[in-house]
Structure formats: structure tokens, C-alpha cells
Amino acid sequence: MDALKSLVESCRRGETPYQTLIERVPYACFLGIEVAAHGEELVFMLPKSPSNLGNPTLPALHGGAVAGFMEQAAIIFLLLQMGEPRVPKTIDFTIDYLRAGHFRDTFAECRVTRLGRRVANVHISAWQVRRSEPIAIARAHFLLSEETASD
Amino acid sequence: MTSQDAPGYTRLDICRRFVASVKHSTLLELEVLEADEETVRVRMPYQDVLVGNPETGVTHGGAIFALMDQAGGLANACRIFPDFEITPTIDMRVDHLRAPRPRHAVVCEAHCYRLSQHVAFVRMSVFEEGTENEPASSELLATGLATYMRMKLPGASRVVN
Numbered sequence: 237m238d239a240l241k242s243l244v245e246s247c248r249r250g251e252t253p254y255q256t257l258i259e260r261v262p263y264a265c266f267l268g269i270e271v272a273a274h275g276e277e278l279v280f281m282l283p284k285s286p287s288n289l290g291n292p293t294l295p296a297l298h299g300g301a302v303a304g305f306m307e308q309a310a311i312i313f314l315l316l317q318m319g320e321p322r323v324p325k326t327i328d329f330t331i332d333y334l335r336a337g338h339f340r341d342t343f344a345e346c347r348v349t350r351l352g353r354r355v356a357n358v359h360i361s362a363w364q365v366r367r368s369e370p371i372a373i374a375r376a377h378f379l380l381s382e383e384t385a386s387d
Numbered sequence: 388m389t390s391q392d393a394p395g396y397t398r399l400d401i402c403r404r405f406v407a408s409v410k411h412s413t414l415l416e417l418e419v420l421e422a423d424e425e426t427v428r429v430r431m432p433y434q435d436v437l438v439g440n441p442e443t444g445v446t447h448g449g450a451i452f453a454l455m456d457q458a459g460g461l462a463n464a465c466r467i468f469p470d471f472e473i474t475p476t477i478d479m480r481v482d483h484l485r486a487p488r489p490r491h492a493v494v495c496e497a498h499c500y501r502l503s504q505h506v507a508f509v510r511m512s513v514f515e516e517g518t519e520n521e522p523a524s525s526e527l528l529a530t531g532l533a534t535y536m537r538m539k540l541p542g543a544s545r546v547v548n
Binding site: 240260261262263265266267286287288289290291292296298299300301303304305307308311323325326327328329330331332333336 | 408409410411412414415435436437438441442446449450452453454455456457473475476478480481482483
């Protein structure tokens, strides 16, 4: 817990790259997720990789890999916004697939619609060619803590 | 399952062949346990690389999502059988009811409950392996609801070897 908090604070101060937060999550490494900071804005990337292919003949990315990438992006994004960072738990995740995910790099950015004490609502958008043409949009709810659920 | 026009391959054959061709699903080590007209059951073993929270060892919700999306696609294939169509996902919602226990495999049951001319409607449930026959819905790990677009392949309505 404290290790995570000090890591998050170190990332916020710019002393530790944000990528370190991703590298501690096995599933994020499985997908190959990368993160780049532009000032204080974070853009997540799912580099093109044969391991994330779904339809082999098109070829197209696996919808599940894209969804997992977007969910993980939201989790990291939330961690950096929380005063007492704890790994958020996904309550629900809803995705609209708008375009085929081609075999190329995919990007994602997040927007926290509401950060409550217990529940956060996050919007995630993923694109490949340009931001204004998302291949998928998603919204998700996360449980931020259960320890304080009874207070 | 109807035996008229028996195509020489079963729904289970189609599903297994399909999963084997999907790189991401083979990395998730998905295994099709059952496939009939009504229901598809797909198993995903526990893998350390799929962990989402290193402090608890719980599998990432994204991996569960990928399992469910894949199982939903197979449910469509079983309904459309013996014809074959690609069915990209239009939208999908997953509710995570409980965290799966570390080191336990999970099983997704998917059911295409309505096949319209252009759209397939699918429900999914995820159980911890071994509890799937327990009726108590409190044993459910996750539920899902999805729609898929039917894309008829011109001149390729049947699977060929």
C-alpha cells in the first residue's frame, strides 16, 4: 500500500517515469501497454503486436485486448488522481466499438467524469489514426476503496 | 442439433478451430469445453501474466472481458451454424460481481438469445470453475451483455477446409 502511494507520488513529482506504474501490473505488460506524458496529460499506447490480434485474416485487433487496454488505462489514470492511491476495482465496463481496430498502434486517453469518495466514473476514448476518429469509446465505474465503505 | 445436411464438422470443431486462429485467445489459453446451438462454454485458466493487481493476485478485468467477448462471438457462430459469418462486436457491457479467486480457472457461458437479420444479441455469465452448476447467482463472477453485427461473407457462407 505505502509502496504504491510513494510510487504514485514520485510519478506525480516527475521523479519516476509513469511507465513504472504500468510495469508493476502483469496484465499491462502482457498487453504491452506504454504511457507517455505530455505535460500533465497522459496518453496511453497499445503498440501493434501480433499477440493482440483477433481476426487473423483482416488482420484486426482483438476487441478484448482493446477493452483490456482501455480498462487498464483508466485504472492508472485514476491512481494518479487519488489522494490515497489504492488499485481501483472495476465495477462495470461498457464499450462501443466504432471502427475496426487495424493492425497498428492504438492510443487512449481518459476523462474522469466524477471522482466520488467510493465510486469513480471514467470515460475512455481509443483511436489509431486521429483522436477525432475513435475506434472505441468506453465508460466504466470503479470502486475506489472498501476499507472505508462502512464509515 | 439437427442432423439434416450434416456438414461433416460440429459446432465444437468450428469453435475450436476459430479460437486456435486467434492469436490473442491462444495466449489467454482459452479452451472451448462445449458448443451446442444454445450455449457455448469457454474455459480460461489462471495465469500469472493476467494478474491486474499484484498485491492480491486477482486476474485483470480486461482478461475476463476478452474471454467473454470471444465466447460471445462463438455463441453467434453456433447459432449461425452450419453457415459462417464474421460477427464484430458492436457494444458490450460487463458487470464484475465478485473478484475471481487467485489460482482458479474461470468458465464463461455465452448464449445468443436473439439472432435478427443484421444483429446478434448475446448474454454471458462467468463462473469460477467447478461452481458453474450451482444455481445461486451469488456465485457468479461476472455477467455480460453484448450485440454483434452479422457480416455475411459473399460466396463464403460455408466454412471450407
